[in-house]
Amino acid sequence: MENINNINNINNINNTQNLYYFEEVNKNQNKNQNIVNKLQNNDNINNKQKIQDLIAKTHELAEESVVKGCGPFGCIITDENFNILALNHNRVTELNDPTAHAEINAIRDACKALNNFNLSNKILFTSCEPCPMCLSAIYWAKIKDVYYSNTRIDARNIGFDDDFIYCELEKQIEDRSLNIKRVSSDNSLTSFEMWKLKDNKLSY
Ligand code: ZN
Secondary structure, X not given: OHHHHHHHOOOOOOOOOEEEEXXXXXXXXXXXXXXXXXXXXXXXXXXXXHHHHHHHHHHHHHHHHHHOOOOOOEEEEEOOOOOEEEEEEOOHHHHOOOOXXXXXXXXXXXXXXXXXXXXXXXXXXXXXXXXXXXXXXXXXXXXXEEEEEEOHHHHHHOOOOHHHHHHHHOOXXXXXXXXXXXXXXXXXXXXXXXXXXXXXXXXX
16 A cells, blocks of 8 residues: 555655756756855856756657667666766667666666665656656655656657556546455465564665
8 A cells, every 4th residue: 555655645746856847947047046156156057067968868868769669768867966877768669568668777777786776866867757657766766856858748749648647646546547446365464564573674
């Protein structure tokens, strides 16, 4: 149930998790130009350029993906200084894996590179607003900063209806198009009890 509850809540963007629409970043940074000193201005301009370059790179990955016959989506994960840790594109049709979205692939690559399932303090850049699955993965990976470029509406306009799933999540379970029913058994909670009692467990 924890998973389902989390997925139900993913539209309520946590205040500690920053999801930037790229034009908003530009607007806010422009608004702040007058109240920071010159050095900070230079840093902001440098960061702004790095962010712009990384978003452009996600689009290059998306174009590469289309050429390969995969979906038009690219993703990059960097450290807090914008050094690239992982980059990937959509590989659903290549791998026959409906979960092989660009963000999922990049998260897996970054975790493998760092030998860690926790990507806190890392930054994710994606060519398009994350779908609910990828947004959930971003939360599970503890990533706090996300920059995206195209919107879910842009994606819907070319046939990728992420927006449909977002709308489904706003409905009560019984009103969704998915047939999902709760079934319990005598040992339903055994593994949960085992987990609760386990010493030295690696929590995530
Ligand atoms: Zn996705």
